[in-house]
Amino acid sequence: MLGGSPRQLGNLEAHSAAWSPDGARIAYSKGNDIFVAKSDGSEAQRLLTTGGTSEDFRWSPDGAILRFTVNDPQTNNRSIWQASSDGGNLHPLLPGWKNPPNECCGAWTPDGRFFVFQATHEGTANVWALREGGGLFRSGGREPVQLTTGPMNIGNPVPSRDGRKLFVQGWQPRAELVRYDAKSGHFEPYLSGISAMGLDFSRDGEWVAYNDGADGTM
Template sequence: MLVARRTNDRLRQRSGSVRGSGSRHRIAQARGPARRGPLAALVARWKRIAFAADGTGLHPLLPAWNDPPGECCGNWTADGRYFVFQSTRNGQTQIWVILERGGLLHKTRQEPVQLTTGPLNFYSPIPSVDGKKLFVVGSQPRGELARFDRETRQFVPYLSGISAEDVSFSRDGAWVAYVTYPEGTLWRSKVDGSERLQLTFPPARVLLPRWSPDGKQIAFASAAPGQPWTIELMAADGGNPSSVVPAERNVGDVGWSADGKTLVFGSVTWEDARTIAIHVYDLRTQQVSTLPGSEGLFSPRWSPDGRYIAAATADSQRLMLFDFETRKWVELAKLPVGYPGWSRDGALMYFDNLSTSDPAVLRVRISDRKIEQAASLKSVRRAGGAFAAWSGLASDDSPLVLRDTGTQEIYALDWQAR
């Protein structure tokens, strides 16, 4: 393990590499606990940092180069001149390289150059000793939508096993909206698969669509390459989307009030922690306000009856509940929380427990805070999704996941460093 001289106990290493001379280290670093959950929740704030072998000179390697940062798993070439790494942007992971010249802590660094391109995703580059090849993992992402069958206690294909995530149902259960994986485009259809219609197109990507209570509109988070995530509205029958809030900073996790007159949305956790909060948007006045006491919370979910808004803390370690009658927040559950979602009757809140040893979908009863397991995820190989593994609910409150049906192979890529 590589350790820098830093007393901040929130510095964690994800991966690391030592330059050939042993004089310089680089690691992929996360600020705070690994986060999982919708949009922001599922994006850990990984950033590449560099420092000398004696632990001095700690500094960001690629500050503000990728938003959100998605760099990992880098290695030096044998001569120490090139640093190759993977970077995830616009839903794809590819291999990049940096050429450096100069002294140890005074580099003349060129901008990263992309070495690979689709349709495969490429991960974990390792240069050969002679510098003529790169060994990488190539992946063709593909998923299968699966629903938990309460009788067999198994996940079975759902909606013909389409490769889709972020599934959302209309209030009457007749219509479904979803985001294709890995393309990131928004579609809607009837639950039986008929009247299928593509609503958005590349290069824009979509996250977490939500039906309006009357079933006439769909709200969602969307971003074009290099642009912030913003909230957009679109007619369920198609057309041009309209932005709800100015695209000044990344926002997501949109939801509807019970009467359809207000939207709720959250900040993203890779932004400055001081700006994270829950916001509401009045569709009639077009005014945005911040929910009182919501600082440090994200991933809001409005209850079906409109009385509550549930949200997770920025570290995804607690589930909080805002009561519009008392105007106060209370703790609903104290354990890791990802992708919270209300049951249809509003009596239960479901969520992913984010566990690696005993993964499961849990649910907490609002009336008495009792927590129980809804479905084990231990035997499910889940697809990575746009940012991480997604989970949701079918119209009958059955847990949904996207199973991984993609392929992975090891490739030797010819590459001549110059």
């Protein structure tokens, strides 16, 4: 209930969770395992196990499919996977689309016709849309379509309830070059506080090489 006091659902422990469309079930993850429980936290059962920690759970509007982001512990890459609501047919949503993969944070439009998600390529995140097919495999082999273009990072898309708008987050990294003043005990702007990362000085101290904190150029 909105505005009420929070309460624990049974004895569930999780780091990511999502209600089913009918509100009767909760999908959640703990470690590399994904579970499903009743809405009150009872009758929890393990649904499947993935190759890394899972988050960003999304049920299809009809409750038949569950999609989620899997974090690869070896490479730190992220990819979107899906399975049927009973835990069967586990597979990546976009196998071989980008190598290495870096997709996350997807969501279905209310009518179930599109699945929007965040993908990061060449250091910039943008929002993409995948038209859904029919049947269990849903994506139908169609290629995603890019909806946004940088230079600002744009991601974490959430369709409005009527499906006519798409809410997103936008962010832009920034770095400020500073140096520590031992006398004052404070950090102070250096070279006018330019946005710089990974800098290195020439041997004579006359030049400095750095990456721009906003776009990564050198």
